Amino acid sequence: MSTQDFSSLNLPQAAIDNLNSLGYKAMTAIQEQSIPLAFKGHDLIAKAKTGSGKTAAFSLPILNKLNIRFFGVQALILCPTRELSAQVAKEIRRLARYQQNIKVVTLCGGQPIGPQIGSLEHGAHIVVGTPGRIKDHLRKGTLVLEGVSTVVLDEADRMLDMGFYDDIETIIQQTPSKRQTLLFSATYPEKIQQLSSDFQSNPVEITVESVHSHSQIEQIFFQVSRSQKNDATYQLLLAYQPNSVVIFCNTKQACQELTDYLIDGGLSALSLHGDLEQRDRDEVLIRFSNQSVSILVATDVAARGLDIDDLQAVINYDLSRDNDIYTHRIGRTxxxxxxxxxxxxxxxxxxxxxxxxxxxxxxxxQYGDMKKSDNSGENLLPHPPMTTLCIFGGRKQKVRPGDILGALTGEAGIPGKSVGKIDVTDFSAYVAIERAQAKTALTRILNGKIKGRKFKARLL
Known part of the structure; x- marks a missing residue:
């Protein structure tokens, strides 16, 4: 672990104070190695996993050189998925709080393009998004990249896996040749070297050892026949009783079938795969991260960028075809x-x-024995501690977390400690409520007002 803190960087005091308030104390290994080089303007190719602190590693150098008075796009960050784009944009906004009026716009598919065009018309300093949608904006002429001084390719290996090479090429060709290009990747296949030689100039390579020490993770392997897999997964859940677990499948079909099987068996499970609509994906991730659901069944692509701090267990329903992916999966616990x-x-x-x-x-x-894990359903998994209350009003209706908390807890309302995480999206808000208080909370929202307005709501 690094011992160097952020005050060793050439940052304004307001930025250091903001980092302290956000809980950024010592730099992670990737931050310590990459930020000073990025400040000097070098291109970087950094091997770093989710959870290693890479968002701050590329965001701080970007924020440090922004010209706030120029409302053109100065930094472009390409991500493989909508979830990761949203997560990166949210973190940049937090890191940028020490400066006034920094505008970060997220451009992803699966969402209407109209509001995005409107946002871009008002100017943007930093654009975060997926290659397909960014290419759409370039084609329409609604996004101009001639003022870009930094391009970041985040989780570049995953973007290549998803077939985005040509899109990345088209996009980068519309940025100035004199730019800084920062490439972050969890794995380092040949295609990454190709990407680097095509778009970077004299990049400095940085490799950070995996932030996850495998000594912290107990790994057990169970041999089963293909037809036993659903039942074996169910038995392992009952035997180990994890309160939060991600189960990885290699296909969308396996994902959905296993989820249905677990739900039929009385367990609380949701699936996350590429066929879900954006709203449904958001809802699944919110319900899992706020402890309303304890089991998430996911494919690798869908789970990319999933950042759950306290995951008790990971189950590989299907082994991945690649050892790096196996390491990446289990590194979430x-x-x-x-x-x-x-x-x-x-x-x-x-x-x-x-x-x-x-x-x-x-x-x-270490090999395990399925027979020893069979407890024939004596003890079902406990119910997740929370339930999610969905309110049909969000940012576009000017609803804020504080307004919701006030509506639930004010004047002899439910106790504040019974309210968990509150996530507000454009048109909805999701509130984690302790199970015992869920119906009371729903009644309060339906019968009361938020910011003087009535909103519909339901329990998920």
Whole structure:
């Protein structure tokens, strides 16, 4: 862990104070290695995983050189998914709080293009988005990149996996040749080297050892037949009782079938895959991260950028085809010094994948016995502690978290400690409420007012 704090950087005092207030104390390894180089204007190719602090590593240099008086796009950040784009934009806004009027615009598919065009007409300093939608704006002429001085390719390996190479090329060709290009990737396949040689000039390479120490994560492998997988997953959930778990499947179909199987068995589960509409994806992620649902069944692409701090366990329903992806999946548990648990199912024909995992970790694999995990449903998983209340009003109706909290807790309302995370999106707000208080909370919203207005609401 780094011991260097942010005051060692050449940042204004207001920026340091803001970082302190956000809980940024010592720099992570990726920040310590990349920020000073980025400040000097170098192109970077950095190997870093989700959770390593890479958003701040590229955002602070961008914010440091912004010309706030110029309302043209000065930095462009490309991300593989809408979720990651939203997460990056949110973090940049937090990091930028020490300066007035910095405008960050998110441009992603799956959302109407009209409001995005409106936002761009008012000017933007930083654009964060997915390659497809950014290309749409360039084609329409609603986005101009000739003032861009920094381009960031975040999770570049995933963008290449999703087939975005040509889109990235088209976009970067519309930025000035004299620009800084920062490339971040969790893995380092050949295609990344190709991307770098096409779009970067003399990049400095940085590799940070995985932030997750595998000694924190107990990994157990169970051999099953393909037809046993759903039942085996169910048994492992009952045997280990995790209060938050992500289960990885390689296909959307497996994802949906397993979710249905678990729900039929009385468990609280949601699935996250590429076929979901944007609103549904947002809702799934919000309900999982606010502890209203304890099991999330996901594909790798859909779970990319999923940042849940306190994940008790990861289950590999399907083993990934790639050891780096396996490492990335299990690295979502056992964070911040906590113990983690990674349970993996494999079939007879997948034994070769286990050898690759052993080689990658340079330590023998621990095998489990499904028979010992079978407790024949004696104890069901406890219900998640929270329920989500969805209110049909959001940012566009000027609804803020504080207004909702006031409406729920004011004048002999429900106790403040019964209200959990509040997420406000453009047109809806989602509030985590302790189960016992859920119906009371719903009644209060339906019978009361938020900011003097009545809103519809329902429990999810």
């Amino acid at each position: 056992g964070r911040a010094g906590k113990k983690g648990l990674a349970l993996s199912l494999y079939t007879e024909s997948e034994k070769y994948k286990l050898e690759a995992i052993e080689d990658g970790q340079k330590q023998p694999i």
